[in-house]
Amino acid sequence: MKKTFISFIVSCFCAVSLFAQGYQNPVIQGFHPDPSVCCVGEDYYLVNSSFEYFPGVPLFHSRDLVHWEQIGHVLDRESQLKLVGGNMWGGIYAPTIRYNDGIYYMITTNNSDRGNFLVYTDDPRGEWSEPVWLSQKGIDPSLYFEDGHCYMVSNPDNAIWLCEIDPKSGKQLTESRCIWAGTGGRYPEGPHIYKREGWYYLLISEGGTEYGHKVTIARSRDIAGPYESNPANPILTHINMNAQDNPIQGVGHADMVQAHDGSWWLVCLGFRTQGGQHHLLGRETFLAPVEWNAAGWPVVNNDGTIDLDMSQVKTLPQVPLSNTSDEDFNNSKLGVEWNWQGVPVWENYSLTERKGFLRIKGSEKQLDDSGSPSFVGRRQQDIDFQVTTAFHAQGKGNAGLTVYMCPFAHYDLFISDNQLKLRYRLGELCHESTVGKVPDDFVYVRVKGNAEFYTFFYSIDGTHYKEAGRMNTRFLSSETNGGFTGIYLGLFAEGDAQAYFDFFNYEPSVSDASR
Numbered sequence: 001m002k003k004t005f006i007s008f009i010v011s012c013f014c015a016v017s018l019f020a021q022g023y024q025n026p027v028i029q030g031f032h033p034d035p036s037v038c039c040v041g042e043d044y045y046l047v048n049s050s051f052e053y054f055p056g057v058p059l060f061h062s063r064d065l066v067h068w069e070q071i072g073h074v075l076d077r078e079s080q081l082k083l084v085g086g087n088m089w090g091g092i093y094a095p096t097i098r099y100n101d102g103i104y105y106m107i108t109t110n111n112s113d114r115g116n117f118l119v120y121t122d123d124p125r126g127e128w129s130e131p132v133w134l135s136q137k138g139i140d141p142s143l144y145f146e147d148g149h150c151y152m153v154s155n156p157d158n159a160i161w162l163c164e165i166d167p168k169s170g171k172q173l174t175e176s177r178c179i180w181a182g183t184g185g186r187y188p189e190g191p192h193i194y195k196r197e198g199w200y201y202l203l204i205s206e207g208g209t210e211y212g213h214k215v216t217i218a219r220s221r222d223i224a225g226p227y228e229s230n231p232a233n234p235i236l237t238h239i240n241m242n243a244q245d246n247p248i249q250g251v252g253h254a255d256m257v258q259a260h261d262g263s264w265w266l267v268c269l270g271f272r273t274q275g276g277q278h279h280l281l282g283r284e285t286f287l288a289p290v291e292w293n294a295a296g297w298p299v300v301n302n303d304g305t306i307d308l309d310m311s312q313v314k315t316l317p318q319v320p321l322s323n324t325s326d327e328d329f330n331n332s333k334l335g336v337e338w339n340w341q342g343v344p345v346w347e348n349y350s351l352t353e354r355k356g357f358l359r360i361k362g363s364e365k366q367l368d369d370s371g372s373p374s375f376v377g378r379r380q381q382d383i384d385f386q387v388t389t390a391f392h393a394q395g396k397g398n399a400g401l402t403v404y405m406c407p408f409a410h411y412d413l414f415i416s417d418n419q420l421k422l423r424y425r426l427g428e429l430c431h432e433s434t435v436g437k438v439p440d441d442f443v444y445v446r447v448k449g450n451a452e453f454y455t456f457f458y459s460i461d462g463t464h465y466k467e468a469g470r471m472n473t474r475f476l477s478s479e480t481n482g483g484f485t486g487i488y489l490g491l492f493a494e495g496d497a498q499a500y501f502d503f504f505n506y507e508p509s510v511s512d513a514s515r
Contacts, residue, residue, distance in 0.1 A: 022311035023066040030381035031282030031486030034094035035267040036255045051091040053339040063319040082113040085342020086370025086407045088483025100145040109139045132170040144193040153191040160191045179225040190253045205252040213252030236300045243305045264290035274451040278477035282486020327504040329358045342372040357500040362397040362493035377490025384509035388446045390502040397497025404488045405476045413456045422469045435468045
C-alpha cells in the first residue's frame with residue numbers, strides 16, 4: 001500500500017511537470033540577439049546573431065520552446081567565417097533558420113565579408129555546408145519555401161525586397177522587387193514571410209534596435225504584393241506607456257512559429273535594464289504566445305508587450321534541461337558556450353599540454369587591440385552572478401580574468417610578474433593599480449556582479465577571499481559604448497605571458513530578481 005501511494009505521488013509530480021504552465025523570460029539569457037526559429041516535427045531549432053565572435057551563429061534545440069540547449073554553432077570553420085575581431089558592428093548579423101524537404105537552411109549577413117549567404121545541412125547537429133553567396137543586398141535576409149520555389153527577402157534601400165533564388169547555387173532567378181517599406185519607422189529590417197489561410201504575412205522590425213524598437217506586420221494574397229499594413233501595428237513594442245516601467249526594453253526583431261500542437265509563438269530580442277536604464281548583457285531571446293484575431297491578424301501576448309514573469313501562459317508540455325555551468329577543462333575541447341574574439345590563433349590555446357588545464361599563451365595583441373588577442377570567454381547571462389577561476393601565470397606579461405565589452409571597455413584582474421593588478425579601460429581613459437604581491441603559484445580570482453557594480457576578489461588558498469576593488473557597471477554598458485554585443489567573462493594573456501587555468505565556475509546569484 002505504501003509503495004503504491006509513493007508511486008501515485010511520483011506519477012502526479014511527473015504529470016504536473018510534463019504539463020506545467022508558465023515560464024520565465026528571457027528563455028535564452030545573455031547576448032543572444034535576433035532569434036529565428038523553425039519547427040521540425042516536435043523539435044525546435046533556434047539561431048542567434050554572433051557579430052565579431054567565433055564560432056558564429058549559436059544553434060539551440062528545444063522540445064517545448066521554453067528550455068533551450070545549445071547544440072553547437074552553425075559556422076564553426078574558418079572557411080565559413082571571415083571576421084575582424086574587436087569590431088562590435090562587424091561579423092554575423094541576424095540569421096534565419098528554415099527547414100524544407102529534409103534540408104535545414106541558415107541564411108545571414110557577414111558584414112566583415114561579402115554580405116549575404118546561406119549554408120545548409122541534413123543534420124543540424126552535424127556539419128553545415130560552405131557559404132553559398134547571394135546577390136540581393138541589404139541585411140537580415142530570410143527564406144520562404146513554397147511549391148518548389150525558394151524566396152529570399154532582405155532590406156536594401158530601407159525597404160523590404162523580394163526575389164526568387166536557387167538555394168543550392170545561390171543564383172538569383174527573378175529581379176528584386178520592393179514589397180513593403182513598413183509603417184514609417186526607421187530601419188525597416190528583419191523580414192520574415194509566413195502563410196496562413198491564403199494570406200502571405202510579412203513580419204518586420206522598425207525603429208532601430210534600441211528603446212524605440214517595434215515589430216510590425218502586413219499581408220497580401222500574392223507573395224509579391226501589394227501588402228496592406230495591419231491597422232493595429234505595431235504588434236509588439238515597449239516604447240508606449242503600457243511598458244514604460246517594464247524591466248525589459250528594446251523588444252523587436254521577431255520570428256513566429258506554429259508549434260506542432262497548432263499554437264503560435266513569437267521569439268524576439270529585448271534587453272534587461274540595470275543601473276539606471278543601462279544594459280550590459282546584450283540583447284537576449286524572449287518568448288511570447290500569439291493568438292489570431294477575428295480579422296486574421298496576430299496578437300502578441302494580449303496587448304503587444306512581454307514580461308519577465310509569464311507564469312500565466314499555457315505552454316507546450318515542458319522538457320526541462322540539466323544545468324551544466326561548471327568548466328573543469330578536463331575535455332579535449334571547450335564547451336559550446338565559449339567564444340573567441342575574431343578567428344583565434346589556435347597555437348595560443350591548449351587543453352592537452354597539461355591535462356585538466358586550459359593553457360593560454362600571450363601575443364603582441366592586447367585586450368585593447370582589434371583582431372584576435374589571446375582571449376576566450378563566455379557570456380554574462382545574469383545581472384547578479386559570480387565567476388571564480390584559479391590560474392598560475394608565468395612570464396613577464398599579463399594574464400588573468402576580464403569583464404569584457406570591447407577593446408575600449410573592459411575591467412581586468414590579472415597577474416604581472418607576481419604582482420596582482422586591477423585595470424580599467426574606458427575609452428581613452430586607462431588606469432592600473434597594484435593590489436599586492438602574490439606567490440609564484442596558483443592564485444584564485446573572483447568577480448561578483450550586480451546591477452550597479454562589478455566587485456573583484458582574490459585568494460591564495462581558495463577559501464579566504466579579499467576584495468581587490470570594484471567598478472561601476474554603467475561604464476561597460478551598450479548605452480556608453482555602442483555596438484551590438486554584450487559582456488563576456490573571459491580568460492586572457494598578453495605579451496610574454498603564459499597561464500594555466502584550472503577551472504572556470506559561473507554561478508547565477510539567487511538574489512537576481514530580474515528573472
